[in-house]
């Protein structure tokens with residue numbers, strides 16, 4: 001049975017010299033080191049094909065049993081963005097000012113200077129909402145199990161962020177909690193749950209970012225050789 005379902009095709013692999021691999025890897029690292037989460041956006045428009053490329057890049061991600069348990073909704077419609085901003089800010093007010101956030105979490109967020117106001121949800125030309133599919137739905141309505149959903153969608157989102165950066169655009173990994181309002185506003189079915197809301201665009205002219213740094217390699221990498 002398994003034999004019948006298992007088909008292969010040749011793998012088109014391009015072997016590179018170590019020197020070229022290092023050059024390419026270093027170039028990508030140098031570029032990614034300039035990526036930052038942006039919270040002040042310009043309203044300059046971004047052509048739809050760029051969003052399409054970013055989502056297509058995300059969709060190349062590996063996923064548990066190749067279930068591809070994700071769905072992307074790209075919003076540029078101003079009234080919908082306004083609706084999303086209102087709902088997100090209501091949740092964020094509960095988080096920051098209404099006692100929903102534990103004190104330790106607020107302390108961890110302090111260096112980032114974030115608060116309940118999210119004007120970028122209206123300013124950014126695009127909001128890309130990523131939904132995780134907690135299970136699939138067969139034609140007869142029965143449930144199809146998905147595997148490693150969080151890992152799979154997390155990897156897809158990482159590739160999305162990379163594509164956005166590579167194209168010279170900026171984004172923010174935004175997670176107002178809870179985000180179920182996105183199902184309602186964007187008419188997504190009940191087997192999908194909001195995962196991340198990415199505003200996408202260009203930074204505002206006077207945009208600043210928190211003065212934070214990444215851990216050094218020797219703190220995060222152990223070799224066993």
Ligand SMILES: Cc1cc2nc3c(=O)[nH]c(=O)nc-3n(C[C@H](O)[C@H](O)[C@H](O)COP(=O)(O)O)c2cc1C
Nearest residue numbers: 035036037038039112114172173174175176209212
């Ligand atoms: C899963 C996840 C959720 C996040 N949620 C938010 C958020 O809701 N609001 C926000 O301003 N930043 C959010 N961030 C962005 C982080 O604060 C940011 O990545 C971190 O401070 C490092 O900054 P950098 O992205 O500029 O390197 C989130 C990041 C991740 C990975």
